[in-house]
Amino acid sequence: MLQKIRHTPVAPTRTQRLASGGEIDAHRHDDHQIAYASRGAIAVTTDAGSWVAPATRAIWIPAGTVHQHQAHGELVLHLVGLPVTENPLGLDKPAVLAVSPLLRELIVAYTRAPEDDSPPRLRLRAVMLDQLTVSPEQPLHLPVPTSPLLRELHDILRADPADNRSLDELGRQIGASARTLSRRLRADLGLTYPQWRTQIRLHHALILLADDTPVTTVAHRCGWSSASTFIDVFRRAFGHTPGSRPAA
Structure with missing residues (x-):
């Protein structure tokens, strides 16, 4: 609060x-x-x-x-x-x-x-x-989950957006099955796990880019396999490449 x-x-x-x-x-x-x-x-x-x-x-x-x-x-x-x-x-x-x-x-x-x-x-x-x-x-x-299980998952992913573990692996850490987590994600946030993780990563990427972090470094820190994959996802989300910005 x-x-x-x-x-x-x-x-x-x-x-x-x-x-x-x-x-x-x-x-x-x-x-x-x-x-x-x-x-x-x-x-x-x-x-x-x-x-x-x-x-x-x-x-x-x-x-x-x-x-x-x-x-x-x-x-x-x-x-x-x-x-x-x-x-x-x-x-x-x-x-x-x-x-x-x-x-x-x-x-x-x-x-x-x-x-x-x-x-x-x-x-x-x-x-x-x-x-x-x-x-x-x-x-x-980026909505805040109401479910305690999802909040725990949210904290893990926000702390390390590059965490590429599957939902099964993350579920074992917090004591819930992937099926349970998927069901709660849809009910609570209306998102699949990949959609939610991508939103978390894009939010983190915007913050890193604002601090002039190189695009390749941003891609790595946010969990994308390559800079080109990150650039493609970013362009689809925002309509421009991560390296372009208007002058102030």
């Missing part, structure tokens, strides 16, 4: 920088908020799980959601606050959204401009909201 929760009624709109490993502690807003990293990667954690977004993704945080941020790599963070009446995608849970090159530039410009109600800023905001309306949700949520 997240502790020491701050209540900041108005979600800020601003650009800020955080060193790698820097955090914004647990808090909630009465507004919706979008968190976007034009450099580095931003991780948002709630009681329901964690979301990690590189520079081609943004994180939607609904009003009232208790959350905390963590920076991976030298982070340039853009925060957009929106009143509860403005919810372009109708989302009531945290989500990762695709960020097109145009939406990226709109978010960066909007969060760097002085806060006022001038006509140019209002036009910028209107176009940004239009682009958010057509931003597809991306499956980058």
Whole structure:
């Protein structure tokens, strides 16, 4: 559970920088908020799980959601606050959204401009909201299991994403059969074991890449057999190769 929760009624709109490993502690807003990293990667954690977004993704945080941020790599963070009446995608849970090159530039410009109600800023905001309306949700949520057995398995895989043991082998370590674990994974998270393990590995890969870890090293540390296999999985998940990133 997240502790020491701050209540900041108005979600800020601003650009800020955080060193790698820097955090914004647990808090909630009465507004919706979008968190976007034009450099580095931003991780948002709630009681329901964690979301990690590189520079081609943004994180939607609904009003009232208790959350905390963590920076991976030298982070340039853009925060957009929106009143509860403005919810372009109708989302009531945290989500990762695709960020097109145009939406990226709109978010960066909007969060760097002085806060006022001038006509140019209002036009910028209107176009940004239009682009958010057509931003597809991306499956980058790493849910926290509720089952104690799955939590134990989760901790093993998060501690060493390169652990390539089969579900049978891992099950023997925690005292459960592969069939039991598979059934609980589907019931609890709606995922197969390979799907869940890949999600864990991709989350870890984003964190390592944000700290400028070489692609080959990331592939090895996250359990892929080769850099080319990792690059292929990463491209299918994110739409670009792990070595490419937009400038901040």
